[in-house]
Amino acid sequence: MELSIVEDEGIRFAEGVPDRPFMSRIGDANRVLEVCFANKSRLVLLYAQNLTSAFFDLSSGEAGAILQKLRNYHVHLAVVCPPGSVRFSSRFGELLAEERRRHDFGVFETREAARQWLKGVTE
Numbered sequence: 001m002e003l004s005i006v007e008d009e010g011i012r013f014a015e016g017v018p019d020r021p022f023m024s025r026i027g028d029a030n031r032v033l034e035v036c037f038a039n040k041s042r043l044v045l046l047y048a049q050n051l052t053s054a055f056f057d058l059s060s061g062e063a064g065a066i067l068q069k070l071r072n073y074h075v076h077l078a079v080v081c082p083p084g085s086v087r088f089s090s091r092f093g094e095l096l097a098e099e100r101r102r103h104d105f106g107v108f109e110t111r112e113a114a115r116q117w118l119k120g121v122t123e
Helices: 026-038 062-072 092-102 111-122
Strands: 003-008 011-016 043-047 076-080 105-108
Touching (some): 026 043, 062 076, 105 111
Parallel strands (some): 076 105
Antiparallel strands (some): 003 011
């Protein structure tokens, strides 16, 4: 299974497999939604390698399209992205700051930090 359901400290979330591709195109956001709806969860923890190849390049439009799709269904996404693992485009930080204010999307250095953020979203 490409996404597994994790129940941890009272929260249920879908989680990708570290270091494995999952989304190859924007439309694969639908696969994330299917898993969430089937398992009654609106929380997702993915790893940078699970995302489309141009997700962190804002000029591609991939991040915006995927995040909007998830936002439309009130799905919150935490991405584990250790320092130096991917290169952000020059404007990605602005998107990240805006999304963090909305509590819909966050990028974290560790799985534990991402999990804690997801837990906070539900409280």
